[in-house]
Amino acid sequence: SSNSTGGYSVVIDDAHGQMQEMAGFGHAWTDSTVTVFNELDADVLDQLLTELFGAEGNNMGFMRHSIGSSDLSGENYSYDDTPDNEPDLELSHFDIGPHGRAMADMIAKMGEYKSDVTVFGSPWSAPAWMKKNRLFIAPNLNVNGEGSYSITNNTFNIRYYESYAQYFAKYIDAFAERGAKISGITMENEPLNPQGGYPCMYLDAADEGILVAQAGLGELMAQRDVGIWAYDHNTDQPSYPQRVVDGAPGQIQAAAWHCYESPVANYSKLDDFFYDNPDMLQFMTECSNFEPKAGSINFEVADNFIRPVQHHASAAAMWVMGTNPDFGPHTTTGGCAGCKGSIVVHSSRVYEKTNDYYMIGQFSRFIRRGAINYRVIKGNYGSPLIANQFYIIATQNPDKSWAVVFMNNLKDANVTLQFTGSSEVWQGLVPNSTVTTWQLP
Numbered sequence: 001s002s003n004s005t006g007g008y009s010v011v012i013d014d015a016h017g018q019m020q021e022m023a024g025f026g027h028a029w030t031d032s033t034v035t036v037f038n039e040l041d042a043d044v045l046d047q048l049l050t051e052l053f054g055a056e057g058n059n060m061g062f063m064r065h066s067i068g069s070s071d072l073s074g075e076n077y078s079y080d081d082t083p084d085n086e087p088d089l090e091l092s093h094f095d096i097g098p099h100g101r102a103m104a105d106m107i108a109k110m111g112e113y114k115s116d117v118t119v120f121g122s123p124w125s126a127p128a129w130m131k132k133n134r135l136f137i138a139p140n141l142n143v144n145g146e147g148s149y150s151i152t153n154n155t156f157n158i159r160y161y162e163s164y165a166q167y168f169a170k171y172i173d174a175f176a177e178r179g180a181k182i183s184g185i186t187m188e189n190e191p192l193n194p195q196g197g198y199p200c201m202y203l204d205a206a207d208e209g210i211l212v213a214q215a216g217l218g219e220l221m222a223q224r225d226v227g228i229w230a231y232d233h234n235t236d237q238p239s240y241p242q243r244v245v246d247g248a249p250g251q252i253q254a255a256a257w258h259c260y261e262s263p264v265a266n267y268s269k270l271d272d273f274f275y276d277n278p279d280m281l282q283f284m285t286e287c288s289n290f291e292p293k294a295g296s297i298n299f300e301v302a303d304n305f306i307r308p309v310q311h312h313a314s315a316a317a318m319w320v321m322g323t324n325p326d327f328g329p330h331t332t333t334g335g336c337a338g339c340k341g342s343i344v345v346h347s348s349r350v351y352e353k354t355n356d357y358y359m360i361g362q363f364s365r366f367i368r369r370g371a372i373n374y375r376v377i378k379g380n381y382g383s384p385l386i387a388n389q390f391y392i393i394a395t396q397n398p399d400k401s402w403a404v405v406f407m408n409n410l411k412d413a414n415v416t417l418q419f420t421g422s423s424e425v426w427q428g429l430v431p432n433s434t435v436t437t438w439q440l441p
Contacts, residue, residue, distance in 0.1 A: 017375030024369055025061065028065065029107060030320050031075075058360055061364065062317050064122060065120070066122060068127075070335070076136055080093050086129060087129045104178040108180045120183060122186045126201055132154070138194070140196040154201060197335065209243065209248045227254060255270075268311055286317065324345055341356060
């Protein structure tokens with residue numbers, strides 16, 4: 001609680017408030033990121049990867065990558081493109097291609113800087129021939145729901161369940177051959193989004209369950225030690241991941257959530273999912289930032305890292321990690337033309353670290369893999385709808401030190417921090433308009 005002097009009491013329930021184990025924080029490897037990073041001179045790229053993944057840098061440990069192209073790609077492709085999009089049930093045309101090889105090689109290179117990164121892959125669309133409209137990208141035109149994209153046509157064709165399961169297995173194997181270990185997959189980025197203009201595909205929850213439990217995907221991924229994560233979309237449809245879990249009992253490792261519900265993500269839905277599935281992991285797998293407003297602090301990262309963790313998420317990843325100054329390369333006909341990441345590459349010798357680089361670092365530098373999140377029973381204040389928040393997460397690292405992250409969008413706060421399980425008291429200033437991390441021994 002706060003009073004007019006700015007005194008602020010925070011209580012962490014280390015005696016009884018143990019919650020989830022943490023897996024890490026990070027970003028997404030998109031084709032745009034790989035492309036602009038590969039334009040850097042070797043010594044500059046080495047410095048950049050050290051700043052992103054090194055133990056003295058941002059130490060990011062939870063990374064997504066696009067399987068095939070996304071809207072943050074300069075070219076459109078899947079890993080099994082065929083002449084005239086003819087069916088290829090045996091996947092004889094399977095080839096991750098030059099962009100896939102560049103992606104796998106960059107993920108493998110990342111491992112030289114941090115060896116234990118959790119990397120998961122998400123496709124924006126199945127190959128065109130696996131879809132009802134046989135189009136990798138539907139035209140960006142929709143009239144009364146009956147146009148060139150809709151859930152009736154820009155959607156997965158259930159004739160190809162087994163082929164799609166094998167597609168994932170071939171991708172995992174192709175990346176492994178290049179030294180890129182993939183730990184998890186989602187079956188479709190934003191499966192309830194059938195838009196045109198960039199790679200999208202509607203995939204029903206029932207179909208995700210069938211893919212896993214009946215078409216062989218569960219077995220194929222288990223053989224490769226790859227977890228299957230349900231959903232990968234917004235918090236407004238929490239029944240979706242539950243339907244997948246119910247359709248493939250015992251074969252889903254996690255539920256994946258995005259931040260884009262309007263007006264704000266409702267992460268309390270993760271609590272509901274936890275109570276129904278207490279042994280299942282949850283992750284916030286995508287949230288994009290945009291050009292920060294001049295002269296104002298941008299809390300997009302902190303808000304969408306802290307709130308999911310408060311509601312049982314074990315990890316969180318922002319969207320695109322790196323772009324050129326024009327927020328690309330990206331598709332020309334749809335998708336995100338203004339998504340800003342942590343890194344902007346200006347030339348072969350010059351890159352810029354943005355607001356998001358430092359914001360992510362407030363979490364990823366200090367909260368270690370295997371840390372335990374504890375309930376903060378006094379001190380959290382505010383609503384995501386009004387700019388007056390004082391948010392807190394408190395995690396205990398494996399070495400028993402604490403990392404306590406504050407997001408202060410309220411006023412300067414003279415914080416007195418206490419624990420229920422000890423008589424320790426810590427005091428200090430958390431300035432207004434900051435994200436501040438306390439390291440406590």
